[in-house]
Amino acid sequence: MTQVQTLQKEQFEKIAFLSKSLSDVNRLRILLSLEEKQESVSVLVEKLGLSQPLVSHHLRELRRALLVSVERKGPFVYYSLTDKSTIKRIRDLLQLAENLLAQKNGFG
Amino acid sequence: MTQVQTLQKEQFEKIAFLSKSLSDVNRLRILLSLEEKQESVSVLVEKLGLSQPLVSHHLRELRRALLVSVERKGPFVYYSLTDKSTIKRIRDLLQLAENLLAQKNGFG
DNA sequence: CAACCGTATCAATAAATACTTATACGCTTA
DNA sequence: TAAGCGTATAAGTATTTATTGATACGGTTG
Numbered sequence: 001m002t003q004v005q006t007l008q009k010e011q012f013e014k015i016a017f018l019s020k021s022l023s024d025v026n027r028l029r030i031l032l033s034l035e036e037k038q039e040s041v042s043v044l045v046e047k048l049g050l051s052q053p054l055v056s057h058h059l060r061e062l063r064r065a066l067l068v069s070v071e072r073k074g075p076f077v078y079y080s081l082t083d084k085s086t087i088k089r090i091r092d093l094l095q096l097a098e099n100l101l102a103q104k105n106g107f108g
Numbered sequence: 109m110t111q112v113q114t115l116q117k118e119q120f121e122k123i124a125f126l127s128k129s130l131s132d133v134n135r136l137r138i139l140l141s142l143e144e145k146q147e148s149v150s151v152l153v154e155k156l157g158l159s160q161p162l163v164s165h166h167l168r169e170l171r172r173a174l175l176v177s178v179e180r181k182g183p184f185v186y187y188s189l190t191d192k193s194t195i196k197r198i199r200d201l202l203q204l205a206e207n208l209l210a211q212k213n214g215f216g
Numbered sequence: 217c218a219a220c221c222g223t224a225t226c227a228a229t230a231a232a233t234a235c236t237t238a239t240a241c242g243c244t245t246a
Numbered sequence: 247t248a249a250g251c252g253t254a255t256a257a258g259t260a261t262t263t264a265t266t267g268a269t270a271c272g273g274t275t276g
Contacts, residue, residue, distance in 0.1 A: 007140055007202070012133045014205040015198060023127035024264080025120045032115055041223055054265060056224055061263095066208035075222050075273050082208055089197075089204050090123060094115070096197050097122040100174035100190055132234080149253060162235060164254055169233095183243050183252050 021065035026050060027058045028090065030079075031067065035087050038071070038080035129173035134158060135166045136198065138187075139175065143195050146179070146188035 007015075021027060029048055033039055041059065045052045059079055062068040067086055071078045081087070115123075129135060137156055141147055149167065153160045167187055170176040177190045189195070 007136075009133075011202055012136050014209075015136055015201050016131050016133045018201050018205045018208075019127045020131035023124050023131050025117075025124045026264085028115075028120050028123055042221095051266065052223070053225080053267080057264075060224085066212055072273090075220095077223060082211060083204065085204060085207070089200055092197055092200060093123050093126050094119055096191065096193060097126045099193070100126075101122075103190060104174055134234085150251095159236070160253070161237080161255080165234075168254080180243090185253060 018065055018067075021061055021067055022090065022093070024058065024061075026054070027062055030055070030058055030062065031081065031086060031090065034068065034079060034081045035084075038078040040076040040078050042076075044079070126173055126175075129169055129175055130198065130201070132166065132169075134162070135170055138163070138166055138170065139189065139194060139198065142176065142187060142189045146186040148184040148186050150184070152187070 022031075026048065030044060033044060033047055039047070041052065041055055044050075044059075045055050048055065059068065062079075063070065066082055068079045069082045071080070130139075134156065138152060141152060141155055147155070149160065149163055152158075152167075153163050156163065167176065170187075171178065174190055175194055176187045179186045179188070
Protein backbone atom coordinates (compact mmCIF):
# COMPACT_ATOMS: atom_id res chain seq x y z
CA MET A 1 0.00 0.00 0.00
CA THR A 2 2.24 2.73 1.30
CA GLN A 3 4.69 2.30 -1.51
CA VAL A 4 8.05 3.94 -1.19
CA GLN A 5 8.03 6.52 -3.91
CA THR A 6 11.26 8.00 -5.18
CA LEU A 7 11.03 11.74 -5.40
CA GLN A 8 11.43 13.54 -8.68
CA LYS A 9 13.70 16.45 -9.46
CA GLU A 10 10.85 18.93 -9.30
CA GLN A 11 9.76 17.64 -5.92
CA PHE A 12 13.25 17.94 -4.52
CA GLU A 13 13.29 21.52 -5.72
CA LYS A 14 9.99 22.28 -4.02
CA ILE A 15 11.24 20.91 -0.72
CA ALA A 16 14.56 22.71 -0.99
CA PHE A 17 12.87 26.00 -1.82
CA LEU A 18 10.43 25.72 1.04
CA SER A 19 13.17 24.70 3.45
CA LYS A 20 15.23 27.69 2.44
CA SER A 21 12.35 29.91 3.46
CA LEU A 22 12.30 28.22 6.84
CA SER A 23 16.06 28.45 7.29
CA ASP A 24 16.18 31.98 8.69
CA VAL A 25 15.42 32.81 12.31
CA ASN A 26 13.75 36.09 11.48
CA ARG A 27 11.44 34.49 8.96
CA LEU A 28 10.50 31.82 11.47
CA ARG A 29 9.76 34.52 14.01
CA ILE A 30 7.53 36.24 11.49
CA LEU A 31 5.63 33.05 10.76
CA LEU A 32 5.11 32.33 14.43
CA SER A 33 3.92 35.90 14.93
CA LEU A 34 1.22 35.19 12.39
CA GLU A 35 0.08 32.01 14.09
CA GLU A 36 -2.82 33.59 15.96
CA LYS A 37 -3.84 36.42 13.67
CA GLN A 38 -2.77 38.49 10.72
CA GLU A 39 -0.46 41.40 11.40
CA SER A 40 0.52 44.57 9.62
CA VAL A 41 4.11 45.20 8.62
CA SER A 42 4.57 47.95 11.17
CA VAL A 43 3.35 45.74 13.99
CA LEU A 44 5.78 43.04 12.91
CA VAL A 45 8.58 45.59 12.81
CA GLU A 46 7.81 46.59 16.37
CA LYS A 47 7.26 43.08 17.71
CA LEU A 48 10.42 41.70 16.18
CA GLY A 49 12.65 44.70 16.70
CA LEU A 50 13.88 44.61 13.11
CA SER A 51 14.20 47.39 10.57
CA GLN A 52 11.22 47.93 8.31
CA PRO A 53 13.12 47.17 5.07
CA LEU A 54 14.40 43.96 6.57
CA VAL A 55 10.93 42.84 7.56
CA SER A 56 9.68 43.70 4.08
CA HIS A 57 12.51 41.72 2.57
CA HIS A 58 11.70 38.64 4.61
CA LEU A 59 8.00 39.00 3.91
CA ARG A 60 8.84 39.05 0.24
CA GLU A 61 10.74 35.78 0.60
CA LEU A 62 7.84 34.27 2.50
CA ARG A 63 5.49 35.42 -0.24
CA ARG A 64 7.72 33.81 -2.86
CA ALA A 65 7.38 30.54 -0.99
CA LEU A 66 3.62 31.14 -0.77
CA LEU A 67 3.86 30.77 3.00
CA VAL A 68 2.12 34.07 3.65
CA SER A 69 -0.73 35.92 1.96
CA VAL A 70 -1.23 39.65 1.66
CA GLU A 71 -4.23 41.86 2.10
CA ARG A 72 -4.29 45.60 1.86
CA LYS A 73 -6.58 47.58 4.14
CA GLY A 74 -6.26 51.27 3.55
CA PRO A 75 -2.69 52.28 4.22
CA PHE A 76 -1.93 49.04 6.04
CA VAL A 77 -0.79 45.78 4.53
CA TYR A 78 -1.76 42.72 6.51
CA TYR A 79 0.07 39.44 6.26
CA SER A 80 -1.34 36.09 7.27
CA LEU A 81 -0.38 32.45 7.06
CA THR A 82 -1.52 30.89 3.81
CA ASP A 83 -1.81 27.51 5.50
CA LYS A 84 -2.12 27.04 9.24
CA SER A 85 -0.37 23.67 9.02
CA THR A 86 2.84 25.58 8.40
CA ILE A 87 3.21 26.02 12.13
CA LYS A 88 2.76 22.33 12.71
CA ARG A 89 5.48 21.56 10.18
CA ILE A 90 7.80 24.00 11.93
CA ARG A 91 7.15 22.37 15.28
CA ASP A 92 7.79 18.98 13.71
CA LEU A 93 11.17 20.21 12.59
CA LEU A 94 11.94 21.40 16.09
CA GLN A 95 10.96 18.02 17.41
CA LEU A 96 13.26 16.31 14.93
CA ALA A 97 16.14 18.63 15.77
CA GLU A 98 15.72 17.92 19.47
CA ASN A 99 15.46 14.20 18.86
CA LEU A 100 18.70 14.29 16.93
CA LEU A 101 20.40 16.15 19.75
CA ALA A 102 19.02 13.72 22.31
CA GLN A 103 20.31 10.78 20.33
CA LYS A 104 23.72 12.38 20.20
CA ASN A 105 23.95 13.23 23.87
CA GLY A 106 21.80 10.53 25.41
CA PHE A 107 23.15 7.37 23.88
CA GLY A 108 25.58 8.48 21.21
CA MET B 109 -4.35 21.18 26.92
CA THR B 110 -2.46 21.78 23.72
CA GLN B 111 -1.16 25.08 24.91
CA VAL B 112 0.28 27.44 22.35
CA GLN B 113 3.86 27.78 23.36
CA THR B 114 5.97 30.64 22.11
CA LEU B 115 9.28 29.44 20.82
CA GLN B 116 12.53 30.61 22.33
CA LYS B 117 15.53 32.01 20.55
CA GLU B 118 17.44 28.76 20.83
CA GLN B 119 14.55 26.80 19.40
CA PHE B 120 14.27 29.12 16.44
CA GLU B 121 17.95 28.58 15.81
CA LYS B 122 17.58 24.82 15.91
CA ILE B 123 14.79 24.93 13.37
CA ALA B 124 16.63 27.36 11.13
CA PHE B 125 19.81 25.28 11.23
CA LEU B 126 17.99 22.07 10.44
CA SER B 127 16.02 23.72 7.65
CA LYS B 128 19.21 25.03 6.12
CA SER B 129 20.46 21.47 5.90
CA LEU B 130 17.28 20.52 4.08
CA SER B 131 17.43 23.48 1.73
CA ASP B 132 19.76 21.95 -0.85
CA VAL B 133 18.59 19.55 -3.54
CA ASN B 134 21.75 17.47 -3.42
CA ARG B 135 21.54 17.02 0.33
CA LEU B 136 17.91 15.96 0.02
CA ARG B 137 18.91 13.45 -2.63
CA ILE B 138 21.57 12.07 -0.30
CA LEU B 139 19.09 11.71 2.55
CA LEU B 140 16.58 9.95 0.35
CA SER B 141 19.34 7.65 -0.91
CA LEU B 142 19.87 6.61 2.69
CA GLU B 143 16.21 5.89 3.29
CA GLU B 144 16.47 2.15 2.73
CA LYS B 145 20.00 1.39 3.81
CA GLN B 146 23.35 2.91 4.61
CA GLU B 147 25.63 3.74 1.72
CA SER B 148 29.32 4.37 1.24
CA VAL B 149 30.54 7.67 -0.10
CA SER B 150 31.64 6.16 -3.38
CA VAL B 151 28.24 4.61 -3.98
CA LEU B 152 26.60 7.96 -3.29
CA VAL B 153 28.99 9.63 -5.69
CA GLU B 154 28.01 7.20 -8.40
CA LYS B 155 24.27 7.21 -7.69
CA LEU B 156 24.04 10.98 -7.59
CA GLY B 157 26.47 11.78 -10.36
CA LEU B 158 28.28 14.37 -8.25
CA SER B 159 31.98 14.87 -7.63
CA GLN B 160 33.42 13.10 -4.62
CA PRO B 161 34.50 16.28 -2.83
CA LEU B 162 31.06 17.73 -3.32
CA VAL B 163 29.42 14.68 -1.82
CA SER B 164 31.86 14.82 1.08
CA HIS B 165 31.04 18.47 1.56
CA HIS B 166 27.34 17.82 1.73
CA LEU B 167 27.82 14.84 4.01
CA ARG B 168 29.76 17.09 6.31
CA GLU B 169 26.87 19.53 6.43
CA LEU B 170 24.45 16.70 7.12
CA ARG B 171 26.72 15.51 9.91
CA ARG B 172 26.78 18.98 11.40
CA ALA B 173 23.00 18.89 11.54
CA LEU B 174 23.23 15.37 13.03
CA LEU B 175 20.99 14.13 10.24
CA VAL B 176 23.41 11.38 9.27
CA SER B 177 25.70 9.10 11.23
CA VAL B 178 29.04 7.69 10.17
CA GLU B 179 30.55 4.28 10.48
CA ARG B 180 33.89 3.22 9.12
CA LYS B 181 34.31 -0.32 7.77
CA GLY B 182 37.82 -0.90 6.52
CA PRO B 183 38.54 1.58 3.77
CA PHE B 184 34.86 2.44 3.35
CA VAL B 185 32.87 5.03 5.24
CA TYR B 186 29.19 4.29 5.52
CA TYR B 187 26.60 6.94 6.14
CA SER B 188 23.14 6.29 7.48
CA LEU B 189 20.14 8.29 8.65
CA THR B 190 20.40 9.14 12.32
CA ASP B 191 16.63 9.19 12.61
CA LYS B 192 14.30 7.51 10.16
CA SER B 193 11.62 10.08 10.80
CA THR B 194 13.73 12.53 8.85
CA ILE B 195 12.24 11.17 5.66
CA LYS B 196 8.74 11.64 6.98
CA ARG B 197 9.49 15.26 7.83
CA ILE B 198 10.83 15.79 4.32
CA ARG B 199 7.70 14.33 2.82
CA ASP B 200 5.60 16.53 5.08
CA LEU B 201 7.40 19.55 3.68
CA LEU B 202 6.68 18.40 0.15
CA GLN B 203 3.03 18.01 1.07
CA LEU B 204 2.96 21.52 2.48
CA ALA B 205 4.67 22.94 -0.59
CA GLU B 206 2.15 21.28 -2.85
CA ASN B 207 -0.76 22.40 -0.70
CA LEU B 208 0.46 25.96 -0.95
CA LEU B 209 0.70 25.69 -4.71
CA ALA B 210 -2.76 24.16 -4.92
CA GLN B 211 -4.22 26.96 -2.85
CA LYS B 212 -2.60 29.46 -5.18
CA ASN B 213 -3.76 27.88 -8.41
CA GLY B 214 -6.97 26.19 -7.34
CA PHE B 215 -8.79 28.91 -5.51
CA GLY B 216 -6.33 31.75 -5.14
C1' DC C 217 -2.76 69.17 -4.72
C1' DA C 218 0.38 68.82 -0.74
C1' DA C 219 1.93 66.66 3.19
C1' DC C 220 2.14 62.39 5.51
C1' DC C 221 2.14 57.66 7.05
C1' DG C 222 2.90 52.84 5.85
C1' DT C 223 5.23 49.80 2.87
C1' DA C 224 8.21 48.36 -0.94
C1' DT C 225 12.26 48.66 -3.60
C1' DC C 226 17.20 50.17 -4.67
C1' DA C 227 22.04 50.31 -4.01
C1' DA C 228 25.73 48.77 -1.54
C1' DT C 229 28.16 45.67 1.58
C1' DA C 230 29.41 41.64 4.12
C1' DA C 231 28.94 36.99 5.05
C1' DA C 232 27.67 32.37 3.85
C1' DT C 233 27.88 28.60 0.71
C1' DA C 234 27.90 25.50 -3.49
C1' DC C 235 31.23 23.87 -6.41
C1' DT C 236 35.88 22.66 -8.63
C1' DT C 237 40.67 21.29 -8.65
C1' DA C 238 44.38 19.86 -6.11
C1' DT C 239 46.11 17.71 -2.19
C1' DA C 240 46.25 15.32 2.19
C1' DC C 241 44.78 11.62 5.18
C1' DG C 242 43.48 6.68 6.61
C1' DC C 243 43.29 2.01 5.89
C1' DT C 244 44.70 -2.09 3.50
C1' DT C 245 47.83 -5.03 1.14
C1' DA C 246 51.89 -6.28 -1.28
C1' DT D 247 57.35 0.72 4.20
C1' DA D 248 55.52 1.71 -0.30
C1' DA D 249 51.66 1.77 -3.30
C1' DG D 250 46.88 2.23 -3.95
C1' DC D 251 42.08 2.94 -3.06
C1' DG D 252 38.52 5.52 -0.55
C1' DT D 253 37.49 9.70 1.77
C1' DA D 254 38.31 14.30 3.73
C1' DT D 255 40.09 18.80 3.57
C1' DA D 256 42.27 23.15 1.40
C1' DA D 257 42.28 26.87 -1.70
C1' DG D 258 39.93 29.51 -4.85
C1' DT D 259 35.83 31.28 -7.27
C1' DA D 260 31.16 32.53 -8.09
C1' DT D 261 26.68 33.03 -6.45
C1' DT D 262 23.36 33.83 -3.10
C1' DT D 263 21.55 36.34 0.63
C1' DA D 264 20.98 38.99 5.13
C1' DT D 265 21.27 43.59 6.36
C1' DT D 266 21.37 48.75 6.20
C1' DG D 267 20.38 53.48 4.64
C1' DA D 268 18.22 56.05 1.20
C1' DT D 269 14.47 56.54 -1.72
C1' DA D 270 10.24 55.59 -4.19
C1' DC D 271 5.45 54.23 -4.19
C1' DG D 272 0.47 53.95 -2.55
C1' DG D 273 -3.23 55.46 0.00
C1' DT D 274 -5.23 58.89 3.16
C1' DT D 275 -6.25 63.39 4.89
C1' DG D 276 -5.61 68.29 5.38
